[in-house]
Amino acid sequence: MAKSELLLAVNQIAAERNLPREVVLEVLKGAMATVFRRMTDVGSTQAVDVEIDLENGQVRIFLQKTVVETVEDPRREISLEEARRIRPDVRVGETIRVDVTPANFAQRIAAQNVRQIILQRIREAEREFLYRYFSEQEGEIVHGVVQAVTPQGATVLLAQGRAEAILPRNQMVPGERLQPHQRIRAYLAEVRQTPRGPQLILSRTHKNLIRRLLETEVPEIYNGLVEIKAIAREPGQRTKVAVAATQPNIDAVGACIGQRGMRIQSLVHELGGEKIDVIEWHPDPAIFIAKALSPARVLTVHLFEEKRSERTAQVVVPDDQLSLAIGREGLNARLAARLTGWRIDIHSLTEALEQWLPRVEDAELRERMGEAARLIPAMQEALARHKSQPGLPWSADELRDARTFLEAAYQAYMARREAERARRKAQKAARVEAPEIPVEKPEPVLSEAEPAEGATRRVALPEPVAAAEPAPSLSEAVQEPVAPEDVEVESSLGGEAPQEAPAPVEAPLPEPTLEPVEVPLPIPEPEPVGIGETEDEGDEDEEEEELRRRKKAGKGKERRRVRYEVDYEDETWLRRMRGGRVRDWLEE
Template sequence: MANELQVAFKEIAEMRALPREVVLEALQSALVSAYRRDSGASSAQAVEARIDPATGQASIYVEKEVTDDVISPTTEVVLDHAREFNPQAEIGDMVMVQVDHTTKQFGRIAAQTAKQVILQKIREAERKSLYDEYITRQGDLITGTVQSMNSSMVTLSLGRAEAILPRAQQIPGERYRPHDKVRVYLLEVKPSTRGPQIIVSRSHRNMLRRLLEYEVPEIYNGQVEIKSIAREAGYRSKVAVAALQEGIDPVGACVGMRGIRIQNIVKELNDEKIDVIEWNPSPEAFISKALSPARVTGVYLEDDIHQGRTAVVLVPEDQLSLAIGREGQNARLAAKLTGWRIDIKSVTETVEGALENLDLPPLDSLAIRHAKLIEEVRAIMAKKSQNLTVMQEEYNRLSEFANVVERRLLQEREEARQEELEQIAAVRSTLPQELFSLPLSALELGEALTEALEPLENVGMVMLTMLIDEERLQALVGDIDGDALGAVQDSLDYIMEADLGALEEEFTVEEEVEEPQPEDVVETLEVADVEEVEEEPVAEVVEPSPAAELDEAVAEEEEDEDVLVAAFGGIPINEPEPEVVPEPELEPEMSEPKADAPASEAEFEQMLADFDYEDGDELYESGEARARKKGKNKRRQLIYDEESGEVVSKRRRKSSRKRNEWDDFGS
């Protein structure tokens, strides 16, 4: 019959769904902690616990020193007994020796310690196991049960774990009820102290991608590829698909027979409308299909250096609202799907504007080349203004003229753009090429201005934009307080006067230097602090004179500062550490060195009369007079120096609060 430890081992492994090795390691750690608590073993003494998986028998091994005479049985062992576990053991060696200690001998406190260790280790292993399980499923679909709801999120039960469905990731208008089964997209898995934090979504566009992979075998097998997805969750989505194998209709494969495949996805997404579009390598054809169900008359592409890629789309007048969609939704999704900025215009609007500007360039050239077409268009527009019926052939003629007008306008814009590019190239050739390798940080404009100039990428582009298109530069920095444009101009002037080669080398080196990790910074600071403390000279403490008159308020303030400094490990809090100034040697400055002392008192009095007094000097007085004035805080005092034979002045150091001594001398 299996022992109790083996039964508990199997029960924990099955209940927690953990590997046997993890549970075994937790039990061994618990036995070590219990033995240390029961026997009082030091943390410096190595203790190991070994469990036989087959029998469940536990053994405890303790590190002991091999000696001839055992004084402390818990840390020492005789040579004969040590060689039973290590035949090569010698006197003085450290040997792991099995102790006669079983789990039944543990006291109540030791058993409680073992229980806590086991629970802690198992919880940690369970959290790690859950994290490893769901991190591999990130980006996949999972099914959860609604557990609770509030205004900010929905909590889903995934079995052993819980997931969070934030409000921003929910489908608008969708309602959730407790115990409902919900299919969600696993968006992110974050480790935390309470287990993995699992964030799921139902509004992410990749959820539609995964649903298509599950419902359409051709996509899962790689015969049909999803090129791009544009989605507004709960309302409408557009999917562009392309066939990778000949003979396969990508749109038909996604829709399915009688629309059964796409209808399953629509039901899953709360009746969200899904448009499946065949991808086309031609941007014109792709944009035309992306605006379906609207019919498109013409598409004109323009890659502007300022506004980016723009597509002008002409549609019939009755298709304008359909192409734009409710609140611009159709046009917005088409722009996301294709990656082009789409400008939708009706044919009638284009024709009316062209007829009004036929006398102005660039449309004036059309009056001669397309005179007959223009006459027909004028007649059709007059007929339309009278609310008469316009035939389809006449609408086709209007579309033809609108296409001619848009092509001419596009040609004019292309010519203007080519001239601008030539101008930019000419101006750029006059600038030093080193400017285009300097980062924006070289301008030293501050964080806000540098962030605003990020679209220009480098100093050279900032200089080029300043010279060619100052309005664009003003638009970039317009939200910055103050004269931002003037600051940019000043920085550019400074850069032009500086050594560009040195600047390029300096900022290139700064970018290549790898910033230290936070742990490295902390470690470096700790080492620096230790070295600074070790090298700091110890100042000699001087006892204050009893005659010194100290301000009590200042003394109390200094005591509070000393307490705070001591609490922070001797590091000053608000002011730098004062330098320790060594005591100056008492070497009087002599006006004229004299070899001998004055011979008589008359000569000494004459010396006092000839001395150059200053405000605050004290005349030489007798011993009684000096005793009466002892302790007064005079600024200077005149005394006779016997060694030099001079009358010297002793000056009190004002900055010292700890001593009341005369330390500076002057004659």
């Protein structure tokens, strides 16, 4: 093949398919290797190297062969003598490249229909190249031309018609009507690899479309001087964007809006008239929520944060701003909640006063409010006046006093709530982590002192001792010891109390043997420990033994017991689940 013909063919294919010339050369080498295998009996596992010289258009085929003393397989082996003609320093066992280009290879290529093979390889290379290219573009904005519009969506041509993308109906802006041959910008949401080439999914409702458009229109965002903190979007209706400056003396909101709103107007035009609100981000959640509800004016924002998933903000606005804060069908409040990540409850000033005035009747709350408590009578009068005259606007002084009163009431209420929580938490920790007080049993000691009431003491009692041959006159006096219980019984039966016996005869008595007797001891105050806990531990041991026995016999399974507490304001609700049954009760 002549030099000019080969170069022209390679350059033409690269230009038509918009592929690099190196990719076309690799495809051409692969196609010629396939034709060579068809022409010869070379196996598919043996490596075939193809070299194409673009200077003179010459094609050469090389095989990798092993140098041996005696050739058994000519396709894979070469003798040492022939190998040293190619490379004099070769040794037995090494691998050498052998030129096996057939004679008249160029003419024989045409007979093997190499054109179809080359075109097929080029199509495969083009698909792979497009997949890699658009995979890098995933998450970015792409430009395209609408080719067709169907009830299921639209087909968009990308990259000068080299690839087709799908814009599903659910990813189109509601109310937007696309026309064939219309140029649009869309967000490349997903790239899928299929046997027929890459499948591209576009979106015009994704919130990151706003981010990429702002990066395109606002140089400060692209350069990192202004950062986009959060985006909340209702496609086709309204979008709220929170921005913050990364360096001082930079107006983040003004940079996004542009001179006379030119920058933001281009985005509105691109999105078909969708309204865009640019809000300055603030680290304080209360201030950020108040700004997110713009254009409504906010009086106060009260935050109630139980857990991360239960963060609620109670917002108070003037009566005439309530509908503006909520928005049409709750749009403004919904977008503000998405933007800030808080659940927002919006109340008018009248509703807020009706809620807080009964609470501050508590003396403790009034004391915590301090000087703001003097505003309570004025707030009560203003509330009564506005309830009797619906539609009466609140004056500036009334709004200022109402803001002061609501803030003080909220701070006092939260302070009391935190104190109550701390107290209950301390009590719970004391109940759970209270150390057991060990009760030491004293050594058995003979004592004539009476034990305290309800006490437990080991008292040593002497065993009955018989006198050694007492005199007959003293036989009645020396008797066996009688138990105290017997004495009490005889007394209760009406018998005469036993008289004091005369002194026994002095005789050597054996040393008495002490026998311990358990008597209850006093339990230290204030927390009971000892007997009750021992019984509980015994019950737990018996229960564990029963569970082990049931598991071993296979007669039952251990049921899960779940107990959790939900702390809500001043009440503690306990719920316990046993065997699928739920029991709720209030713990005082």
